[in-house]
Amino acid sequence: MTTAPTGAPQRRETSPRPADRPTAPRGxxxxxxxxxxxxxxxxxxxxxxxxxxxxxxxPILWTVLLAFQKARLVDIQGMGLLGNWSLDNxxxxxxxxxxxxxxxxxxxxTAGATLGSVVLGLVAALALRKPFRGRGxxxxxxxxxxxxxxVAVAFVWEVALSPQYGIVNDWGRRLFGWDDPIAFLSTRxxxxxxxxxxVDIPLALxxxxxxxxxRYFPFAFLFILARxxxxxxxxxxxxxxxxxxxxxxxxxxxxxxxxxxIALLCVLRFIMTFNKFDDVYLLTGGGAGxxxxxxxxxxxxxxxxxxxxxxxxxxxxxxxLMILLGFYFRFFGNKxxxxx
Amino acid sequence: xxxxxxxxxxxVEERLFGVLRWCVIAFLALITLLPFSYxxxxxxxxxxxLLLDPGSLWISAKDFTLSTYRDVxxxxxxxxxxxxxxxxxxxLVSLGTVVLTLLAAVPGAYAISRLKFFGHRQVSxxxxxxxxxxxxxxxxxxxxxFARMGLSSSLVGxxxxxxxxxxxxxxxxLKNYLVTIPASIEEAAALDGCTRLQTVRKVxxxxxxxxxxxxxxxxxxxxxxxxxxxxxxxxAAPGKWTVSLGLAQLSNGVEVPKTILMAGSVVLxxxxxxxxxxxxxxxxxxxxxxxxxx
Numbered sequence: 001m002t003t004a005p006t007g008a009p010q011r012r013e014t015s016p017r018p019a020d021r022p023t024a025p026r027g028x029x030x031x032x033x034x035x036x037x038x039x040x041x042x043x044x045x046x047x048x049x050x051x052x053x054x055x056x057x058x059p060i061l062w063t064v065l066l067a068f069q070k071a072r073l074v075d076i077q078g079m080g081l082l083g084n085w086s087l088d089n090x091x092x093x094x095x096x097x098x099x100x101x102x103x104x105x106x107x108x109x110t111a112g113a114t115l116g117s118v119v120l121g122l123v124a125a126l127a128l129r130k131p132f133r134g135r136g137x138x139x140x141x142x143x144x145x146x147x148x149x150x151v152a153v154a155f156v157w158e159v160a161l162s163p164q165y166g167i168v169n170d171w172g173r174r175l176f177g178w179d180d181p182i183a184f185l186s187t188r189x190x191x192x193x194x195x196x197x198x199v200d201i202p203l204a205l206x207x208x209x210x211x212x213x214x215r216y217f218p219f220a221f222l223f224i225l226a227r228x229x230x231x232x233x234x235x236x237x238x239x240x241x242x243x244x245x246x247x248x249x250x251x252x253x254x255x256x257x258x259x260x261x262i263a264l265l266c267v268l269r270f271i272m273t274f275n276k277f278d279d280v281y282l283l284t285g286g287g288a289g290x291x292x293x294x295x296x297x298x299x300x301x302x303x304x305x306x307x308x309x310x311x312x313x314x315x316x317x318x319x320x321l322m323i324l325l326g327f328y329f330r331f332f333g334n335k336x337x338x339x340x
Numbered sequence: 341x342x343x344x345x346x347x348x349x350x351x352v353e354e355r356l357f358g359v360l361r362w363c364v365i366a367f368l369a370l371i372t373l374l375p376f377s378y379x380x381x382x383x384x385x386x387x388x389x390l391l392l393d394p395g396s397l398w399i400s401a402k403d404f405t406l407s408t409y410r411d412v413x414x415x416x417x418x419x420x421x422x423x424x425x426x427x428x429x430x431x432l433v434s435l436g437t438v439v440l441t442l443l444a445a446v447p448g449a450y451a452i453s454r455l456k457f458f459g460h461r462q463v464s465x466x467x468x469x470x471x472x473x474x475x476x477x478x479x480x481x482x483x484x485x486f487a488r489m490g491l492s493s494s495l496v497g498x499x500x501x502x503x504x505x506x507x508x509x510x511x512x513x514l515k516n517y518l519v520t521i522p523a524s525i526e527e528a529a530a531l532d533g534c535t536r537l538q539t540v541r542k543v544x545x546x547x548x549x550x551x552x553x554x555x556x557x558x559x560x561x562x563x564x565x566x567x568x569x570x571x572x573x574x575x576a577a578p579g580k581w582t583v584s585l586g587l588a589q590l591s592n593g594v595e596v597p598k599t600i601l602m603a604g605s606v607v608l609x610x611x612x613x614x615x616x617x618x619x620x621x622x623x624x625x626x627x628x629x630x631x632x633x634x
Contacts, residue, residue, distance in 0.1 A: 034456065037455045037456050037457060038455075038456070038457040038458055039457075040451070040455055040457070040536055041451040041455035041456065041457025041458075042451075042457050042458065043447075043451075044447035044448060044450055044451035044455065045447070045448050045451045045452070045457070045463060047443070047444040047447060047448065048444045048445060048447075048448035048467065048507050048511065049448075049463075051444055051500075051503055051504050051507055052467060052470060052504055052507065052508070054504075055478070055482070055500060055501060055503070055504030056470050056473070056478060056504050058481075059477075059478050059480075059481035059482050059485070060473055060477060060478065060481075062481040062485075063477055063478075063480055063481050066480065066481065066484075123364055124364070124368055126361075127361050127364040127365050127368070128365070128368075132365075138365065138368065138369055140617060140620050141369070141372050141373055142368055142372050143616070143620070144372050144373075144376055144613065145372060145375075147561060147612055147613065147616045148376070148565075148609050148612065148613065149564065149565040149583075149584055149605075149608050149609060149612060150565055150567060150584075151565075151567055151583075151584040151585075151587050151588045151605070151608065152379070152584075152587065152605035152606075152608045152609045153375065155587060155588075155591050155601065155602075155605050156375050156376075156378060156379045156602075156605065157375070158591070159382065159598055159602070160375065160378060164391075164394075165390055165391055165394040165598065166394060167378065167394055167395055167397075169394075170393075170394040170395030171395050174395060214371060243350065244350075245349050245350040245353045245354075246350070246353045246354060246357050247353055271471065271472060272471075274474070275473075275474035275475060275476065277474075277475065277476055277568050278567045278568055282567070282588060294474060294475075294476045297474075297476040297477075297479070297480070298476065298479075298568075301479065301480060301483065301572075302572075307480060307483075307484060310480050311477075311480045311481075314474060314476050314477040314479075314480055315477070317474055317476070317477070318472075318473055318474055318477050321472070321474070322472075325472075
């Protein structure tokens with residue numbers, strides 16, 4: 001199929017002198033369609049390939065090298081590409097205070113945000129499945145958190161949650177009788193009294209997760225709704241005739257149809273959130289128990305100008321993600337592969 | 341008997357979900373619209389009004405002011421925050437990124453969807469693998485290299501990084517659209533004597549226009565909203581700040597009143613939201629095409 005267009009011009013050129021072809025080399029030999037497609041294809045892909053190579057692949061390779069070297073930003077100017085090999089950076093990264101807690105935080109944050117945004121997206125898609133007045137408008141409005149600049153929305157959340165002039169605390173005091181304003185973004189642990197029990201909840205982390213769910217549920221919503229609208233009506237009608245209740249129809253008809261796209265979304269969101277920097281940095285700056293690994297890399301790089309340690313930390317982050325994805329595809333890979 | 345209970349269960353559930361559905365819809369409308377209306381509301385208030393009554397969701401006519409916008413847009417020399425300059429920087433970087441990305445992505449997507457070349461199966465997966473690596477991993481060496489090349493405080497360097505970040509997804513979106521164009525159209529063009537480049541320019545490009553628009557818009561949004569690389573490369577050069585970076589840097593301090601910054605965030609949000617609404621259908625379809633095929 002794909003070679004068809006290349007077949008045509010070739011035929012046009014060779015057909016006037018069909019006897020020419022087998023005896024061949026005179027001046028320039030007409031290329032076969034496959035070779036031509038090969039050449040054109042490589043030529044067309046090369047600009048992209050070049051950009052990706054220079055700005056993505058080479059830097060990554062260099063990061064790997066840097067992670068094994070003693071490198072500070074000041075002495076990197078005169079430094080060669082190789083030299084000063086050491087494992088110091090890794091011992092420093094693994095040994096530094098808060099490495100493991102940061103990894104745990106990253107995992108909690110990623111898992112919470114992924115699950116939350118996909119579930120909220122699913123609920124939203126189900127609610128907006130059937131037409132109603134104003135659906136188009138609401139659908140468009142719901143994409144706002146996703147398309148709006150992260151800096152702007154993070155700033156709005158910051159102001160709204162502020163203990164001094166935030167609307168949330170003001171309303172909380174008025175409606176729920178909160179005694180003191182709650183500093184949502186800077187409270188590591190908030191004590192909750194529930195039925196005589198004292199529970200400490202990681203408030204800042206939960207707030208950041210909530211922000212992430214809010215910002216990315218439209219993404220899940222879009223994909224799930226698109227898939228939902230492609231489910232043939234006949235299936236559900238048949239189940240309806242057989243007397244299936246809404247929950248049964250969802251559980252046995254819709255969910256199996258949606259499962260591939262949900263799995264794909266979970267993987268995508270997990271990868272994206274795991275590497276996420278902006279949201280946490282903007283909301284809490286990585287303080288109050290929200291020091292996800294990506295923010296630590298940034299701190300190593302800009303606060304201490306320790307390029308080697310930053311590279312090592314970034315590498316550890318990438319490696320953990322690879323391991324997690326490896327596990328995932330090991331156990332659930334077949335399902336996703338079938339879909340894609 | 342069983343038949344009857346089943347019927348009532350179905351009945352109860354129908355009712356329950358009928359009500360729940362509206363609750364969910366109201367909840368969704370609330371959480372998506374409220375933050376943005378809050379942003380708009382605060383941006384037209386003087387700071388005293390906010391401090392006096394932080395919980396009010398309304399604004400009285402005598403408080404209403406547009407001076408916040410004047411303050412935020414005016415250049416720093418005139419006592420403002422210089423957002424006009426930031427807007428210009430953002431626009432330059434984003435438009436440059438869009439043009440460069442499309443220039444690189446159109447041939448790439450065409451090749452992947454139409455031509456059997458060495459490695460054509462692997463290459464799109466390879467490009468998408470870019471997103472597997474954390475941006476922070478790239479940030480370290482790019483930071484160093486750009487510092488060396490003197491590109492560290494330049495908008496050009498930033499645009500190059502953005503192109504690398506957006507080319508893979510652009511290729512993916514364009515490819516999904518290109519495969520829906522029948523190959524026979526190209527065969528016809530070839531029969532009429534078009535070379536491949538002519539075919540791409542005169543036949544394929546006009547046909548892919550909707551997808552090109554959608555992809556371009558998406559790339560524009562990514563570049564406009566981006567924050568990490570802008571922070572890394574431009575933080576030291578306030579004259580080169582993008583709007584996102586400017587807002588983030590200023591909101592860290594306490595000198596600038598929050599309502600003025602709120603006007604800044606409105607200014608930052610509006611271009612993206614306008615573009616998005618102008619092309620909503622185009623965009624959502626471009627992004628999710630392929631998701632609905634099982």
